[in-house]
Amino acid sequence: ETDNYILLSNLKNRKHVMVREIESSVEILRNAFESFIPLSTPPEAVSVIRLFATPDEYTAYVGEKMAWTGGAWIPDRKELVIKPQDWGSSKEQRESILRVTYHEAFHQYIHFATSPSVPAVWFNEGHACFFENIEVKDKRLAMQENERFVEKVLESVKKDSFSLKPVLTMSYEAFYD
Numbered sequence: 001e002t003d004n005y006i007l008l009s010n011l012k013n014r015k016h017v018m019v020r021e022i023e024s025s026v027e028i029l030r031n032a033f034e035s036f037i038p039l040s041t042p043p044e045a046v047s048v049i050r051l052f053a054t055p056d057e058y059t060a061y062v063g064e065k066m067a068w069t070g071g072a073w074i075p076d077r078k079e080l081v082i083k084p085q086d087w088g089s090s091k092e093q094r095e096s097i098l099r100v101t102y103h104e105a106f107h108q109y110i111h112f113a114t115s116p117s118v119p120a121v122w123f124n125e126g127h128a129c130f131f132e133n134i135e136v137k138d139k140r141l142a143m144q145e146n147e148r149f150v151e152k153v154l155e156s157v158k159k160d161s162f163s164l165k166p167v168l169t170m171s172y173e174a175f176y177d
Helices: 012-036 055-062 091-116 121-132 147-158 173-175
Strands: 005-009 047-051 071-074 079-082 134-137 140-145
Touching: 005 012, 012 047, 012 091, 012 134, 012 140, 047 091, 055 079, 055 091, 055 140, 071 091, 079 091, 091 121, 121 173
Parallel strands: 005 047, 047 079
Antiparallel strands: 071 079, 134 140
16 A cells, blocks of 8 residues: 555566556656646545456456456546556566556546546546656656657648547547547
8 A cells, every 4th residue: 555546466476576666656656647637625535556467367357348458447446457468578568567557547546636527538548648658767757758659640740631629529439449
């Protein structure tokens, strides 16, 4: 437990460092969330993060419809769930887990900060993507650029028919499609 989070995990001892890193970094990131979007009232629930030991455990918990995700904020359960990565080097796995955790932690925070209202999808996803690229080092935050998103934005802007209006009015379903 930390001041704002409860972390649940069944990771083996060799991966225990990952849990400790998440514990410390999400607290630092939470301060950034609060600076950016202050809470109007204290949240009614503690923020829970559940990190699974295997992708199969994650899928069994979230269901087949969400098996493709690397993690998710599940409002009905009031939990942020993280799927362990079973690809790439240890460093790539760590970085992916942290990116997903930071992204989903923003969704979790904004849920508590704006409830019962639901923020526009462009705001919620855009800012979650912004925060997923934060690097936490020595209790300081450093913004990293997401090259994949920059390429997509540049491709879109080059098109003659580029318009932000559809993005600003999209439903969650249309956005994810």
